[in-house]
Amino acid sequence: MTNPQHHEIVVIGAGICGATIANELVERGKSVCIVDAAPAPATACSSHAYAIAHPHIGKGSPRLLRLTRIAFLMAETRWGQVWRRHGIFQPTKRGRAFDRLELMQHLSSLSLDQEMALPLDASEAEKICGIKQSGVWLPRGASLNLFETSNALLQIHERLTCRWNTRITRLEESKGVWHLYNETNEPILSANKVVIAAAMESKALMSSIGIRLPLKPVRGQLSIFSIKANDAWLEKLPRVGISGDGYCLPADLLEDGSCRWIVGSSFDEGEDDLAPRNESDEFNRAQAQGLVDYLEGDPRGLIQEGEFVGVRCVAGDRLPIIGALTQRPGIFLATALGSRGVLWSALAAKLIAAQLLSDDFALLARLGFATDLLAALAPARFFAGSLAAPAALGALASNSKPIFPSDPKAR
Ligand SMILES: Cc1cc2nc3c(=O)[nH]c(=O)nc-3n(C[C@H](O)[C@H](O)[C@H](O)COP(=O)(O)OP(=O)(O)OC[C@H]3O[C@@H](n4cnc5c(N)ncnc54)[C@H](O)[C@@H]3O)c2cc1C
Numbered sequence: 001m002t003n004p005q006h007h008e009i010v011v012i013g014a015g016i017c018g019a020t021i022a023n024e025l026v027e028r029g030k031s032v033c034i035v036d037a038a039p040a041p042a043t044a045c046s047s048h049a050y051a052i053a054h055p056h057i058g059k060g061s062p063r064l065l066r067l068t069r070i071a072f073l074m075a076e077t078r079w080g081q082v083w084r085r086h087g088i089f090q091p092t093k094r095g096r097a098f099d100r101l102e103l104m105q106h107l108s109s110l111s112l113d114q115e116m117a118l119p120l121d122a123s124e125a126e127k128i129c130g131i132k133q134s135g136v137w138l139p140r141g142a143s144l145n146l147f148e149t150s151n152a153l154l155q156i157h158e159r160l161t162c163r164w165n166t167r168i169t170r171l172e173e174s175k176g177v178w179h180l181y182n183e184t185n186e187p188i189l190s191a192n193k194v195v196i197a198a199a200m201e202s203k204a205l206m207s208s209i210g211i212r213l214p215l216k217p218v219r220g221q222l223s224i225f226s227i228k229a230n231d232a233w234l235e236k237l238p239r240v241g242i243s244g245d246g247y248c249l250p251a252d253l254l255e256d257g258s259c260r261w262i263v264g265s266s267f268d269e270g271e272d273d274l275a276p277r278n279e280s281d282e283f284n285r286a287q288a289q290g291l292v293d294y295l296e297g298d299p300r301g302l303i304q305e306g307e308f309v310g311v312r313c314v315a316g317d318r319l320p321i322i323g324a325l326t327q328r329p330g331i332f333l334a335t336a337l338g339s340r341g342v343l344w345s346a347l348a349a350k351l352i353a354a355q356l357l358s359d360d361f362a363l364l365a366r367l368g369f370a371t372d373l374l375a376a377l378a379p380a381r382f383f384a385g386s387l388a389a390p391a392a393l394g395a396l397a398s399n400s401k402p403i404f405p406s407d408p409k410a411r
Pocket residue numbers: 012013014015016017018035036037038041042043044045046047048050051052053146166167168169197198199201202205219220221222264265266308309310311312334335336337338339340341342343
């Protein structure tokens with residue numbers, strides 16, 4: 001047995017989440033080791049090339065809406081130069097009236113100015129987006145290739161060590177140092193601080209240190225459709241992204257007059273099967289009809305040319321799990337990014353780096369990171385509910401002291 005290699009910081013998982021966090025720490029002058037079971041970065045859910053990003057404007061949980069605005073700004077700062085900024089249109093829900101004034105008030109309550117979100121009636125939307133439906137125009141909305149981005153983030157750097165083909169199966173703490181074991185139960189790495197960004201497999205890793213996480217898989221299939229040059233669909237294809245019941249990218253016109261159009265996604269709760277399914281393409285054809293309001297369109301005009309299938313990792317309350325695990329000092333979690341990998345990985349990089357390096361809290365506060373938002377993301381929210389907020393507060397004040405009493409009976 002060889003001696004385990006010691007690093008101050010180890011990140012487990014080299015998808016977009018782990019790659020962004022590792023890159024942030026390296027940029028801040030830290031030496032980092034990133035370890036992944038696969039032979040290269042972004043081979044799992046982050047092999048996705050067409051992930052959209054925009055601030056959310058629905059009437060859902062106010063905390064989620066505030067968080068997506070902050071995360072969108074972080075993602076834009078990080079990837080604004082490399083992502084494809086095509087704008088995203090969010091149509092008014094079917095059967096709901098368009099009320100410009102009400103919408104403007106709602107958007108302003110979310111601190112979204114007109115440069116970020118603008119209500120449009122159907123004729124304005126037709127002019128600006130090529131879609132004859134009322135809704136909200138998000139001109140800064142964009143899409144990012146998660147595969148290319150993850151690979152770019154992990155380029156060779158003197159402070160970055162990459163360990164591929166290395167699956168971590170369990171963690172164990174001894175005298176303040178974390179030991180990471182491989183499949184043959186050898187301790188192959190040790191670290192003072194470990195960031196777990198292993199999507200669904202974070203659950204097994206956490207359970208090896210006695211922590212239960214409520215994570216579940218949600219399979220999704222995105223369809224790549226080809227539309228022939230003379231097809232009636234061509235008139236209906238959008239020149240911007242659309243996000244509503246499903247989402248699509250702007251259609252790309254090819255040299256021969258045909259179009260390529262990315263539409264998604266199925267949402268198969270509790271499933272983790274990566275094989276492509278015809279029924280998922282059928283589902284996406286129906287979503288495509290709804291997104292561009294072309295219900296009478298012949299679905300056969302959308303010819304299946306390819307697909308992306310991935311398994312999202314989702315927490316019980318649909319928010320990501322990001323933050324220091326105060327019950328296990330030295331462990332940081334960044335998982336359950338669900339369908340918002342672009343936004344949450346940008347946010348996770350800032351938040352985990354601030355907690356792990358115990359700095360930059362002023363920056364986080366300036367970005368609008370109120371303590372209730374930190375509590376909403378903190379792993380501690382799943383344990384002894386009411387203690388979640390103090391735990392997150394504590395993590396802000398200091399990440400070196402455990403906030404929770406270690407004996408569960410004491411809570
Ligand atoms: C159909 C579909 C559409 C989507 N659309 C969008 C979208 O439009 N916008 C958006 O923002 N997001 C979207 N997403 C979500 C996005 O793809 C994910 O949120 C994101 O890729 C998750 O990144 P991750 O790094 O957390 O996980 P992953 O990319 O799954 O990375 C986890 C990594 O951990 C490694 N690993 C796991 N276990 C171990 C272990 N024990 N030891 C070592 N390594 C391990 C794996 O090999 C893997 O590389 C979509 C997802 C799907 C499926």
